Amino acid sequence: MKRKEQFVAKTFAGLETILKEELETLGAENCQLSKRAVTFEGDFDLLYKTNYYSRFALRILWQxxxxxxxxxxxxxxxxxKYPAENVLDEKGKLAISVTMHNTIFQTPLFAAQLAKDAICDRFRERTDTRPSVDKEHPDVQFHLHLNENMATLFLDASGDSLHxxxxxxxxxxxxxxxxxxxGIIKLSGWKHDCDFIDPMCGSGTILIEAAMQALNIPAGFYRKYFGFYTWKNFDRRLWNKITAEADIHDDVPVDFYGYxxxxxxxxxxxxxxxxxxxxxxxxxxxxSMFEVSVKNTPSCILFNPPYGERLDMEDISDFYKNIGDALKQHFAGCKAFIISSNMEGIKNIGLHPxxxxxxxxxxxECKFLRYDLYAGTKKNTAVRQTYGLDEKNVKKNDGIKR
Ligand SMILES: C[S@@+](CC[C@H](N)C(=O)[O-])C[C@H]1O[C@@H](n2cnc3c(N)ncnc32)[C@H](O)[C@@H]1O
Known part of the structure; x- marks a missing residue:
């Protein structure tokens, strides 16, 4: 029987639950939610698999x-005592990061230096030579988590953040x-069954992530490097086998629009x-979003408008009010999702999430909000359909705060 390994996947606050579900789908066992992270167990294969396929993890650590x-x-x-020679060559490069809480050490730097000495001394005593430290481009990035008297040593399998x-x-x-x-595309519940629109798409991130999800393109498909590529025990054949299992679709029956x-x-x-x-x-x-209309109803509208933090917005309140009006007038029959950290702006959208x-x-800190954009209202639409009423006879209750 293969040994069960222990892993940690890091993520953003608020995405832990969808990350846990994703890891379970990939075969992770005993998944436990934690703060901005999920701990899990599984075969060693899972380390490669989660790095390649996880959309919601920022980094995967191997304990x-x-x-x-x-x-x-x-x-x-x-x-x-840790046999670092299994993953690191004696002439290799290492780096050690430390997080600590309530320990005997005054500074994380001191703990990192002591750990580095222990690892290097073990090499020197065995081979007469020792690895060097390279914080920028290590072959093996160690991470030490110190909590009171308990130390946990991890290898950072991702290298660069998986985003x-x-x-x-x-x-x-x-x-x-x-x-x-x-993460927000997943939270929206969009099932790749209607068109997807980002009306303020900037550099296209949301559209690309949505298309990758619909076409089942693995999150790591375009990456040229993962941390474990430079580990001594990197199993290229296993990696090739795992990446070859990707089931990428040739086509999807929906379109993606960005403005x-x-x-x-x-x-x-x-x-x-x-x-x-x-x-x-x-x-x-x-x-401009204010000039475009939905092509096919229903569509999924998902975007992050300017927060007013990094972009110069003359009047953020008016701007968000115009977004609410545009959604109501040009995207009726759709579901719209907005992520923003501008709470004042959000209030001015004028629609009930x-x-x-x-x-x-x-x-x-952000809010991710869902708006169901009915032509008229949910209630009125049903009334009109039942009684054939025209809009002017129906009491105004169209989801717009007055
Ligand atoms: C926060 S950025 C979006 C970033 C994008 N999600 C990305 O990852 O690159 C907001 C974008 O809204 C655009 N924008 C501002 N006013 C707009 C308008 N009236 N219609 C369409 N886009 C607008 C800005 O040019 C900016 O690119």
């Missing part, structure tokens, strides 16, 4: 060692994080869409 310690000596001796999907060739000043974009008022940002979106080889699916145009999810975009 390789755990021990209790009372003083520096015990700490050093226990780290020394770096590999399709971004153009950087927008207010781009949404790819993991967060994938942005800025031709420059549409240029960026075009470059990213081309890099993701999704230009056959995603249609982009430089237009049918659902609210608290989320974080990096350090920014």
């Amino acid at each position: 390789v060692h755990q021990f209790d310690f009372r003083d520096n000596k015990q700490f050093y001796e226990n780290i020394y 770096k999907r590999g399709y971004r060739v153009s950087i927008h000043p207010a781009q949404i994080n790819e993991v967060l974009a994938a 942005d008022i800025s031709p420059r940002f549409i240029g960026m979106a075009q470059a990213n869409v081309r890099a993701a080889r999704l230009a056959d699916f995603i249609h982009l145009q430089s237009r 049918s659902r609210k999810y608290p989320l974080f975009n990096g350090p920014l």
